[in-house]
Amino acid sequence: MIVADRKPLEEILEMIKDYEKVLLVGCKGCVTVCNVGGRKEVEVLGAALRIARKKEGRPITLDETTIERQCDPEYLEQIRDIHDQYDGILSMACGVGPQFLSEAYPNQKFYPTINTKFMGGATEHGVWEERCAGCGTCLIHKYDGLCPIARCSKSIMHGPCGGSAKGQCEVSDDIECIWDTIVRKKMEQGRLEDLRIIRENKDWRTARDGGPRKSIREELKK
Amino acid sequence: MSEQFEPQIVAYCCKYCAYAAGDLAGSMRLNYPSNVKVVQVPCSGRVDIIHMMKALEEGADGIYVAG
Structure with a gap:
């Protein structure tokens, strides 16, 4: 699978600093398996971003959704009805996700929340290594x-x-x-x-x- | 007189031990501070980071997991 790490919270906050309404989109593919961008991680990052912005005194509306895969155009349709309601969209997929999203919705702005690292597998619980x-x-x-x-x-x-x-x-x-x-x-x-x-x-x-x-x-x- | 800060604490308690202990304390007419809000969970192992994040997001100042 594709293995990734989440970006530091500060980096993600910087990307959306001017926005008041943001959508965070997870992916049920590889990044769910390596515990970086699945539904659970979307909820955790969403909560962390909302708490951080509340602490700054600039609360943010941050909605969450997790789609089947961000690397297949048919699944990207799942956000067609809502994509234009946000100032920007955060993708919690590998580097393919924000690009496929950008191609599907050219008028919207997309930001990556994770760093894609390599193709590999888990050698023990919580440890992934490159293999291909x-x-x-x-x-x-x-x-x-x-x-x-x-x-x-x-x-x-x-x-x-x-x-x-x-x-x-x-x-x-x-x-x-x-x-x-x-x-x-x-x-x-x-x-x-x-x-x-x-x-x-x-x-x-x-x-x-x-x-x-x-x-x-x-x-x-x- | 200045008002003293009283943190709001969410306590996730295991149904079989901590919550049962709380129940027993209740039967014994013992009380605990009202700023502790108890949430019963089927097992403390069920408590995940997201439960703590949600509690903090909703205004809790601290969380404890008892089990």
């Missing part, structure tokens, strides 16, 4: 299910590099050296020779290097 960099050409099978693109700080495909020490990356003690793990796993499975295979250069045009990407499924198009 969306490079467009998956190579995971060559590294026994461990992705060096997403999990190596340098995204190298022939590691480990000289910065690997005791299974950790030189960038931070909090980062596992995935190449150390890949080599260990190959050794345990008696397949270390796999790493001697000379592979073609990776085609990075399928990643961001080729510009913004698009996926077209002809059989699904109208």
Whole structure:
């Protein structure tokens, strides 16, 4: 899923400082699963913003709603009847949300309340880690299910590099050296020779290097 | 004479212990300060951050969870 963190309250208050009536829109997709932008988080942020503005002596009318997904135009229709009743709209979805909303309602102003971070999963309750960099050409099978693109700080495909020490990356003690793990796993499975295979250069045009990407499924198009 | 500040406290009480204790205190004709407003919950584990936020938003000065 897409993993995100909420922006600091002060930053969000600054965005809406001139507004008196604001709508806060949550998303029931990825950000609900990573506990950042679902119905509950919308209620908590909404209450926090109202309390903060009341404390400043400038109370705000802040309504809340949470839609199925902000990355599908049909669900954005859920706010069509009310979108023009506000000075501005806060989106509690990943970076896709405010953009899809802006495209659906060009006359309204949209603001992000969360920072979108990466594609990953929960390794324990309350901890999410990056697992996919969306490079467009998956190579995971060559590294026994461990992705060096997403999990190596340098995204190298022939590691480990000289910065690997005791299974950790030189960038931070909090980062596992995935190449150390890949080599260990190959050794345990008696397949270390796999790493001697000379592979073609990776085609990075399928990643961001080729510009913004698009996926077209002809059989699904109208 | 200046009026003394009296905080409004919302108390979320577990049905099976804290609220029952409050009930018992009532039967014993004991009283507690009137600025404590008791809200019965099925279990104190049910109390979430949103319950506290809503209470603060509606004017509570403090909250306690008893269970």
